[in-house]
Amino acid sequence: MKRALSTAPRVAALAASAVLCAAPSYGADVPVLKVGDQSLQTRGILEASGQLKDLPYKIEWFNFPAAQPLGEALNAGAVDVGGLGDAPLVFALAAGARVRAVAATRSNPLDLAIVVGAQSPLHDAASLKGKRIATTRGSIGHYLALAALKKANVPLTDVTFVFLAPADAKAALASGSVDAWSVWDPYTALGEARDHDRIIANGVGLSEGLSYQVATERAITDKRAQLADFLRRVAIGQRWALSHPDEVATMQSRVTGLPTDVLKTVYQRGQVHPVAIDDSVVAAQQRTADTYEAANVIRAHLDVRTSFDRSFPLP
Numbered sequence: 001m002k003r004a005l006s007t008a009p010r011v012a013a014l015a016a017s018a019v020l021c022a023a024p025s026y027g028a029d030v031p032v033l034k035v036g037d038q039s040l041q042t043r044g045i046l047e048a049s050g051q052l053k054d055l056p057y058k059i060e061w062f063n064f065p066a067a068q069p070l071g072e073a074l075n076a077g078a079v080d081v082g083g084l085g086d087a088p089l090v091f092a093l094a095a096g097a098r099v100r101a102v103a104a105t106r107s108n109p110l111d112l113a114i115v116v117g118a119q120s121p122l123h124d125a126a127s128l129k130g131k132r133i134a135t136t137r138g139s140i141g142h143y144l145a146l147a148a149l150k151k152a153n154v155p156l157t158d159v160t161f162v163f164l165a166p167a168d169a170k171a172a173l174a175s176g177s178v179d180a181w182s183v184w185d186p187y188t189a190l191g192e193a194r195d196h197d198r199i200i201a202n203g204v205g206l207s208e209g210l211s212y213q214v215a216t217e218r219a220i221t222d223k224r225a226q227l228a229d230f231l232r233r234v235a236i237g238q239r240w241a242l243s244h245p246d247e248v249a250t251m252q253s254r255v256t257g258l259p260t261d262v263l264k265t266v267y268q269r270g271q272v273h274p275v276a277i278d279d280s281v282v283a284a285q286q287r288t289a290d291t292y293e294a295a296n297v298i299r300a301h302l303d304v305r306t307s308f309d310r311s312f313p314l315p
Contacts, residue, residue: 031057033219033226036070036082039063039186042234044252044263048244049237057226065166066136071214074099080219081227085184086210090289091138093307094298100220100309101212101285103231104277105238109203111185111270112144117173118196122180125152125201131179132160134169138297140207141182143288146295147206148182156295173197186258189265208284211272220309232315235274242273276314 037043040063046052052059062079064070067088073079075097084092089101114133116122122131125148135141142161149156162169162178166187172178174195181191191197203209213234215227241248249263256263275281282305289302 031223031226032060033057033081033223033230034060034062034079035230036062036064036073036079038067038070038083039065039258040252040255041186042083044255045237045241045248046233047255048248048251049240051233051237051240056229059230066139068136068138071095071097071099071138074214074216077216077218079216080223081213081215081230084212084214085140085143086208086212086285086288087140087143087292088138089212089214089285089307090292090298090302090304092214093289093304094292094300094302098217099214099307100217101277101307102215102220102227102309102312103213103235103314104275104281105211105272106209106275107211107270107272109205109207109209111188111266112140112203112207113184113188113199114145114148114180114182114201115173115188115191115197115199116180117176118198120179120198122200125149126154127200128152128180129154129158132162132177133180133182134162134164134172134178135182136165136169137161137163140184140203142297143291144201144203144207145182146291146297147203148201151206185266185270186262189262189269190258193259193262193265208288210281210284210288215309228312231312235315238272238274241267242271274314277308277310282308 043061067084070082071084071088071092074082075092075095092099122128128149133145135145149159164172166183169181173181213231219227245264245267248267249260252263253260285304289304292298293301
């Protein structure tokens with residue numbers, strides 16, 4: 001059964017939990033595009049690359065700590081467009097979200113990892129048998145844990161998942177109430193730098209490395225011009241960031257307060273770049289959905305072909 005998320009109280013809660021970032025003032029008649037972001041990564045790239053100059057519309061930025069609440073905000077109509085990884089998109093669609101992936105990126109799956117504390121005796125995915133693993137339900141971290149355990153021949157019944165938001169998961173790892181944390185950058189890089197967390201598995205060979213800009217069906221129809229312009233600017237900014245990681249890290253550090261050296265690691269490791277939504281992307285997304293179905297993360301089969309809108313060309 002699909003779980004409806006778009007209730008009025010839920011919309012209010014999402015709006016309250018996200019951070020609305022300051023933006024330049026515009027006239028009352030200027031169109032507004034509500035953009036969901038995670039750890040201000042998209043905004044940091046756009047600001048550093050100069051792609052927020054001369055906007056013919058206003059952007060209202062809503063920052064989220066993870067993909068799940070961003071996906072819920074999209075489903076509730078609280079934002080028009082936002083960045084989701086491949087696994088969180090599956091989770092949102094399974095919950096009944098009326099959204100479409102309108103742009104795609106690939107990254108190096110080194111930016112996705114299972115981490116343990118510096119003094120932990122755990123050394124690989126096989127050693128997670130009998131352990132407690134923190135992650136955010138429906139996230140790319142959740143997906144990595146499932147894939148890594150399968151590869152290591154560890155049955156899901158032999159581990160305990162503890163579903164937490166990133167800040168709570170980090171605290172649980174530090175306190176020892178969980179044994180490992182399956183997570184993504186910048187959290188991985190921050191833990192390595194600040195607490196000497198160790199990576200015991202990463203997404204190489206396990207994750208498709210796909211992420212998307214995901215828009216509501218209403219925004220695709222009613223804000224098409226603004227959405228198309230935004231997607232063009234994001235793609236240009238992402239290409240620029242590939243050869244300017246230091247500049248992006250410096251800008252994002254100002255926006256987020258995260259250390260510049262941590263953010264340099266994030267951008268150098270991730271190598272995020274735009275790709276066209278083609279048949280290979282759709283096939284990869286179907287594999288992700290099938291993995292979630294097999295693990296009972298989603299309860300029904302999901303045909304992902306209808307979850308893409310290919311009408312926004314890659315610049």
